[in-house]
Amino acid sequence: MTFLISAAVIAVGAAVWYVGARRAKSRKGELDKSPYHLGLDALIAGDRADAMKHLTQAVRDDPRNADAYVKLGSILRERGQVKQAIQIHRELLVKRRLPAAIRNDTIKSLALDLAAAGRWREVLEHLATLPRSERSDPLALALTRDAYESAGDLDKAAQAHKELLKAGSPEDQPTPGVYRAHLGLVAFRRGDTRRAKAEFQAAVKEDPTAGLAYVYLGDIAVREEDTERAIAYWMKLISEKPDCAQLVFERLEKAYFEMGDFGRMMGIYEELVASSPTNVRALTGLSRMLERKGSVDEALRVAREAVKHQGSTFEGHRQLIQILMRHERYEEAAKAAEPLIAELGDEHKERTCPNCETALDGYGWRCDSCRAWINEC
Numbered sequence: 300m301t302f303l304i305s306a307a308v309i310a311v312g313a314a315v316w317y318v319g320a321r322r323a324k325s326r327k328g329e330l331d332k333s334p335y336h337l338g339l340d341a342l343i344a345g346d347r348a349d350a351m352k353h354l355t356q357a358v359r360d361d362p363r364n365a366d367a368y369v370k371l372g373s374i375l376r377e378r379g380q381v382k383q384a385i386q387i388h389r390e391l392l393v394k395r396r397l398p399a400a401i402r403n404d405t406i407k408s409l410a411l412d413l414a415a416a417g418r419w420r421e422v423l424e425h426l427a428t429l430p431r432s433e434r435s436d437p438l439a440l441a442l443t444r445d446a447y448e449s450a451g452d453l454d455k456a457a458q459a460h461k462e463l464l465k466a467g468s469p470e471d472q473p474t475p476g477v478y479r480a481h482l483g484l485v486a487f488r489r490g491d492t493r494r495a496k497a498e499f500q501a502a503v504k505e506d507p508t509a510g511l512a513y514v515y516l517g518d519i520a521v522r523e524e525d526t527e528r529a530i531a532y533w534m535k536l537i538s539e540k541p542d543c544a545q546l547v548f549e550r551l552e553k554a555y556f557e558m559g560d561f562g563r564m565m566g567i568y569e570e571l572v573a574s575s576p577t578n579v580r581a582l583t584g585l586s587r588m589l590e591r592k593g594s595v596d597e598a599l600r601v602a603r604e605a606v607k608h609q610g611s612t613f614e615g616h617r618q619l620i621q622i623l624m625r626h627e628r629y630e631e632a633a634k635a636a637e638p639l640i641a642e643l644g645d646e647h648k649e650r651t652c653p654n655c656e657t658a659l660d661g662y663g664w665r666c667d668s669c670r671a672w673i674n675e676c
């Protein structure tokens with residue numbers, strides 16, 4: 300009896316060993332082409348569709364492969380299927396006992412999902428469950444900062460940004476000065492003019508690349524009924540960032556008009572055209588001033604000059620046609636419009652985010668949609 304049991308045990312043992320050895324052997328043979336590894340390769344190569352296919356197969360073959368689930372969830376998020384991503388990552392956290400490293404990865408992935416869904420309070424809650432050392436990695440710090448920013452807690456956002464830069468953040472993060480300017484815009488849009496003003500003023504002192512802040516400093520001065528100060532800010536933008544001068548042309552024209560000092564505006568345009576003769580916005584501005592002064596032919600000459608250098612928004616043509624129409628020179632206007640007909644129906648001409656191509660709302664430092672940092676000015 301004992302012998303029989305021993306023999307049975309040995310036989311079962313041998314069978315288990317045999318099956319195990321075969322599996323190990325076949326696994327070893329397939330190692331470099333298992334769906335999981337093919338999925339990782341595809342992720343590295345940036346081929347998300349391929350990665351999705353292989354990783355789906357990997358979790359079918361081995362439902363315990365938590366890392367494959369984490370990565371599948373993240374691909375879904377990147378494809379815009381945020382709800383499904385949240386579901387996968389949340390289930391992993393709730394239903395599995397994960398090794399520490401994968402657990403941390405899952406929490407960060409879930410935080411990214413929740414950020415994509417704009418659920419910032421939950422982002423903070425989940426990041427708080429990370430061990431301290433993981434909370435100070437750049438991804439976690441950037442998410443923390445954005446969460447505070449969206450909650451309007453600008454002090455904590457600024458603090459997180461400082462820590463992010465200290466943590467050796469990726470290069471695409473803005474400098475402290477530009478970030479201050481961005482916070483100024485956040486405050487401005489929330490109606491907190493005092494805070495906005497303080498941030499903008501500190502920003503332009505700290506970092507000349509935050510020059511766009513002068514636009515808003517001027518706007519705040521206008522609200523405070525200090526037109527002279529507004530003009531001073533806008534002129535600073537023109538002198539320090541001539542490439543962005545067009546952002547304040549309209550504002551300056553209005554301010555000078557209200558002050559009854561339209562001639563100064565003409566002078567500004569003339570100076571700009573003299574220093575950069577291909578500046579289309581300055582040319583169209585000058586043309587507009589000349590027309591108001593009654594020098595229609597001169598205005599048309601300058602508008603025709605603008606046409607030569609105009610970009611995809613056809614500012615020169617618009618100006619030229621408008622002047623001709625206002626002076627009832629319809630035939631010439633129709634002729635000037637001819638080259639535009641071919642362009643009609645062409646792709647939209649609005650300003651878009653270079654990262655996600657969403658239309659941009661106003662001038663700032665960051666895309667509201669994908670949160671990429673942009674430098675337009």
Ligand SMILES: [Zn+2]
Nearest residue numbers: 652655666669
């Ligand atoms: Zn974007």
